[in-house]
Amino acid sequence: MDPKTDTRSRILNIAEASVLKKGFEATSIEEIVAGADISRGGFFYHFKDKNALARAMLQRYIDAENALYDDLFARARELNDDPLHCMLIGLKLLAEMLTDMPEGHPGCVIAATAYQDRLFDEGVRDLNRQAILGWRTRFRGMFEEIAAVYEPKEPINMDALGDMVSSVVEGGLVLQRALREHNNASQQIMLLRTYLKLLFAQRQI
Amino acid sequence: MDPKTDTRSRILNIAEASVLKKGFEATSIEEIVAGADISRGGFFYHFKDKNALARAMLQRYIDAENALYDDLFARARELNDDPLHCMLIGLKLLAEMLTDMPEGHPGCVIAATAYQDRLFDEGVRDLNRQAILGWRTRFRGMFEEIAAVYEPKEPINMDALGDMVSSVVEGGLVLQRALREHNNASQQIMLLRTYLKLLFAQRQI
DNA sequence: TGTACATCAGTGAACGCGCGTTCACTGATGTAC
DNA sequence: TGTACATCAGTGAACGCGCGTTCACTGATGTAC
Numbered sequence A, B: 001m002d003p004k005t006d007t008r009s010r011i012l013n014i015a016e017a018s019v020l021k022k023g024f025e026a027t028s029i030e031e032i033v034a035g036a037d038i039s040r041g042g043f044f045y046h047f048k049d050k051n052a053l054a055r056a057m058l059q060r061y062i063d064a065e066n067a068l069y070d071d072l073f074a075r076a077r078e079l080n081d082d083p084l085h086c087m088l089i090g091l092k093l094l095a096e097m098l099t100d101m102p103e104g105h106p107g108c109v110i111a112a113t114a115y116q117d118r119l120f121d122e123g124v125r126d127l128n129r130q131a132i133l134g135w136r137t138r139f140r141g142m143f144e145e146i147a148a149v150y151e152p153k154e155p156i157n158m159d160a161l162g163d164m165v166s167s168v169v170e171g172g173l174v175l176q177r178a179l180r181e182h183n184n185a186s187q188q189i190m191l192l193r194t195y196l197k198l199l200f201a202q203r204q205i
Numbered sequence C, D: 001t002g003t004a005c006a007t008c009a010g011t012g013a014a015c016g017c018g019c020g021t022t023c024a025c026t027g028a029t030g031t032a033c
Helices: A004-021 A029-036 A039-048 A050-079 A081-101 A110-114 A122-145 A160-178 A184-200 B002-020 B029-035 B039-048 B049-081 B083-100 B110-115 B120-151 B158-179 B184-200
Strands: none
Touching: A004 A029, A004 A039, A004 A050, A004 A110, A029 A039, A039 B039, A050 A081, A050 A110, A050 A122, A081 A122, A081 A184, A110 A122, A110 A160, A110 B029, A110 B158, A122 A160, A122 A184, A122 B158, A160 A184, A160 B110, A160 B120, A160 B158, A160 B184, A184 B158, A184 B184, B002 B029, B002 B039, B002 B049, B002 B110, B029 B039, B049 B083, B049 B110, B049 B120, B083 B120, B083 B184, B110 B158, B120 B158, B120 B184
């Protein structure tokens, strides 16, 4: 790996871990440069100020999360072409992925920054907002595909159902952090999966 | 109100609002005392240090939340003695309460501190943990009462289902903060309500 | 009713420390001719 | 192949500012006798 992206990534890795542990304000540039083995000046070569770090960290997290969802549901689609079963398989894969993390998922950067949003400029807050809206659109699309084949047993707000995937992940991660357990997020996703089975599976149109 | 508790509560109110906006580290004692109209020394008369403030803030939040749940489900039980319908009414009341907040719910202090837990001592972290475990126990108990009357249509992990109430609230609040919308938490609770109807309502034992 | 003392709820100046940021400089690598 | 210059990826000292905390002091209220 070329040394430029290498140092930049190291900075982002250390910053992300620290932000999830202590929050953004308590994450000092001193500790980042000590961890990345560079000098203070080296940090400011890569990021013009601390807000630029926040922006880059969030963007990288969002991109990674989107790539993960793309990959997960593409694999699920290969395994079963029916939209409901694709969704159920994708959620199972997601739950397994969370269970397989040895230390447990460290938490969501979006939730961390959402609970400190006054520290950031409007650009950062908008990044957060667009990410969640993107997932709403993604999952609402998938649920509409399902509803075209399986009539929902109860009337459902499709935007809210789209949000529910993000909501269940975020909620599970909050629990997991507060409880110091490892599999709450995974369990909550499996409960969502059962929900979707009950909601859609009964009667094929 | 006597002036003592008055000043203490004012400090806690200002601290809570600021922690939800900016996080704990970025909440300065200077801004708290300015808002509460006292001097720096006055703050340290009420709290021995910043960690004591965190502990008091969390304890007050947890007590209020517990009182709210007690009240809500007691009222629900008055309206309908059946455990399932009591739960459904209680969740509806909770959702309505969230919708009725003019500025939207400001967010959960537990989630905020869970995402900054390395700033606090073990006592604070334990407070957080015990609160979530308390809600798990509370709601698992209610779900077991329901399951004794209505057989669940799918096998369910009762601890995880107990956690789901907290998880849905926490997840909804994260969304609501990130999106700058007002009713995501309320919508997610209504989706949970539909879930429980599908899971339990069909066949009475 | 008066006096002495204790407690309560603060005031406000002072402390040292760590923070984010700037800046002049540097050595290695790349490019033009 | 050699020389001149530009760019990249940093170094490390210095800056001023705001932070949490301490501490000697104060005026109002409560209590004992």
